[in-house]
Amino acid sequence: MKKEEVPQDKSNLASANMRELCYAVDKDGNYTTALSTGWEPKTVALDNSIAAIEEWIEEARRRISAGEASPILYFMELNKMDLQVLAGYTGLWAWRVKRHLKPAVFKRLNEKILARYARAFNISVEELKNYKPE
């Protein structure tokens, strides 16, 4: 990549006033660095991943409405977590977290366990317990 070809496309980096460093060659063929505001193909890929996450969140809401999953699933997807990550933040085994995704099991959870989830999601226990998909 030549220095003048370092892409300066619009991207989400701008929202945080960030530019990233790229390596490129100057006119004499020597390596140098240049700042880039973004590159369209990268934005396309990131947007694709974000869209996937939004779909998982939607799917979680649908399953909670249908009585197939507990509110934990929604907040897990909302926080871009998977079972392992959530297990880490709650200090529970992943298989227990998986069980807690069942509405029947979730209803019987005590305050202490609920508090762990609430802290992991940075919300109150009430918000977690009373979550209803619109």
Place this chain on the structure above:
Amino acid sequence: MVVEFKHHQSAHCENGVASNLLRHNGLNLSEPMIFGLGSGIFFVYIPFLKVNHAPAISYRPQPGIIFSRVARRLGIRIKRKKFSDPGDAQKALEENLAGGIPTGLQVGVFHLPYFPDQYRFHFNAHNLVVFGKEKGKYLVSDPVMECTTSLSPEELEKVRYAKGALAPRGQMYFPIHIPENIDLKKAIVKAIKSACSTMLAPVPIVGVKGERLVARKIRKWPEKVGVKTTNHYLAQIVRMQEEIGTGGGGFRYIYAAFLQEAADILEKPELKGLSQEMTAIGDEWRDFALNASRILKNRKAEDGMYQALADQLDGLADREEAFFRKLKKAV
């Protein structure tokens, strides 16, 4: 307490922290030199490890190993500590700062407040340097940022105790011994040889073989997992290759910059030619990302587009195989 610390922005966090910490201790090594000395060029495909519901693909080796290799090859000693108790972790950091030691930390990205929202994923192998505390806030040199920034003690604890894969567990590290005389030439030769062996390794998921395996997968994915999931996987590949921290082209440009530096130090002009070749390979990786993004944008992607993308990846594997064979002979 503030330690005089010079912040240099870098493409990749681990190289950047290593380079900045060593520069602070009087050893002037550029980011590409750190990357090269750590044999940072890599490719791996781990189908059974899922990241964001997609198979893991990485263009660089496991976190922490680049700096460890640099240290081993140059005779530098690094102190690494992990803490089960966050209070202890903070105390140890404060002690270091009081002693005037800028300290490298492994952190998770998800809770980093200065990162744009969309870039915050549960990726736990980010690195930064804390070099002081002012008005109750820690002064932070995050190498992917243009300028230094700061974090409150609560924010810092949160990122040091991020959970999930590669959880940092409060890890901090800093060089404690740098030898007076460093044999850079020997270390460079060793590092290049090791990089060549890894890229040409007879392991199906690593190096050029890993690239060919992914090419075969791209051919099959549309039929096996459907177009939508395939596109999700491709997006993940592009992101691993090009997103912040790679310097572009899946780290290939940084490696080319290293070879250019190495050519002068080793007095081997043929490495300059190889650096140019690596740049061209990096350009081809960028083109690969561009073609993948075209598939993502095209809602009616045809099977032929996936086959063409797989062909391009196969071509890249061939080029890299030939390249690393030549590079091995050159040193």
